[in-house]
Amino acid sequence: MEPKQIFKQHLAQTSLFPSALEIFSANGSIITDIYAKEYIDLVAGFSVNNTGHCHPAVTRAISRQLEKYLHVTVYGEWVQQPQCHYARLLIQNLPEKLNSVFFANSGTEAIEGAIKLAKKYTKRPSIVCCRNSYHGSTAGSLSIIGRDEYKMPFRPLIPGAKTISFNCIDELNAIRSDTAAVIIEPVQGEQGVIVADPAFLHELRKRCNQYGALLIYDEVQTGFFRTGTFFTFHASGLVPDILVAGKAMGAGMPLAGFFASNQIMNVLSQNPPFSHISTFGGHPLSCAAGFAGLTVLLETISPHYIQKKADLFRNNLVHPLIKEIRNSGLLMAVDLDDQQLVRPAIENALKNGVIIESFLFNKTSFRITPSLLISDDEILSSASLLKKTLNKL
Known part of the structure; x- marks a missing residue:
């Protein structure tokens, strides 16, 4: 039995729509699946991996x-x-x-x-x-x-x-x-x-x-x-x-x-x-x-460092479907014009190589909580891929 089958049949599920991404490795802000596809991780284990995945220290x-x-x-x-x-x-x-x-x-x-x-x-x-x-x-x-x-x-x-x-x-x-x-x-x-x-x-x-x-x-x-x-x-x-x-x-x-x-x-x-x-x-x-x-x-890390990273996200996540971006540092909510778009945005972003996630209570926004050590290039690349995702919704 393959791991994905075991996951679905023998691991208790917490929702009806797990993404079931099959992880091979994770380093910094990059997660690699078993098919060698790389993803920019903008969730960081839900604000867990502030130093990124597997920081050498x-x-x-x-x-x-x-x-x-x-x-x-x-x-x-x-x-x-x-x-x-x-x-x-x-x-x-x-x-x-x-x-x-x-x-x-x-x-x-x-x-x-x-x-x-x-x-x-x-x-x-x-x-x-x-x-x-x-x-x-x-x-x-x-x-x-x-x-x-x-x-x-x-x-x-x-x-x-x-x-x-x-x-x-x-x-x-x-x-x-x-x-x-x-x-x-x-x-x-x-x-x-x-x-x-x-x-x-x-x-x-x-x-x-x-x-x-x-x-x-x-x-x-x-x-x-x-x-x-x-x-x-x-x-x-x-x-x-x-x-x-x-x-x-x-x-x-x-x-x-x-x-x-x-x-x-x-x-x-x-x-x-x-x-x-x-x-x-x-x-x-x-x-x-x-x-x-x-x-x-x-x-x-300093407040200025975090603000600079957050501003880079905000300045590059400009799209007609984005109604508002709320943030406190690198705890960010991207509010879409229609809550019916949030789940498709998350699923299609994953296909495009970017990991974002939903909020438990707020149904109109998706979450961005990356590693605090995410590079500027990774921010720019992920923002471009997210806009590409929104273009196709």
Whole structure:
């Protein structure tokens, strides 16, 4: 049986229309299929491969760690150098109040940990979230996403979630004395790159302070320089109480985490101990890869660098069918004039050698989230191929 047949018959499917691209290799911004056809990857594993596929610094770090040890025990029990070195590098580049990290395997897991941490620290039951937000697909994270159609088949979910409108200051009165935390994406990714208004964020921080609620930033998709700064909150100056990271955190390996102060984080270690545990969280291979990847980004990326790359896309993606391009750095949504064109655009772009993808909630846009190290020539080539694709729709 061929791999494609196995994929369709024996791997659980997540949609009725997988592209089923048969991968042979991936390097930088280029993916090669089993027929030796090359594709310019403008998705980067959904904002995972910010340093590109198989960056040599990352693969070297993995190889070195492979020779020492793989999994040795559950997270939080033994001193493992890859975890410690990566934690130090991360925290050196974060505000002082975010000086403790709990490593997880995925963004959804990190969201679950952040919710538990907020509830245990505040001893309060309620979490306020925003309409059209996406925080994951497990029961806890699903309870606080902002789209009912994704919740409905799995009800009842975790009680205590209150939903408010994104960027609506008037609805911040939902934050009250029973609120453990407010969770927000500073840029709503799956809604098609909708950026939080600075005035809304300022009032949100003020209201959380007033009622003693914790502010959680979900930067799973926006972190690691995707929007220009290390995390999006760095540009605003408003610091969350809990920060959630994932996707690019492992530079292509499974890794995520949530950050808080030692004072807040310490509640997970007592009353009872082991309040939140993970077998594979902070896997040494993932931490070694993440350390190498972040080192590359810190040496290479600046807000000006990201803006220049984003502008190159915007200036060269001009077409009658493109209604609007929204972006926060290299998190980009290309809005088409007709939502019926989005799926054909994605499928035909693939045939033309360019990988783009859809958004979960926004049906009129396709996503561009390339490697942050994509070359100018690759941007120009992919833009030309995308316009060729749109010409034939």
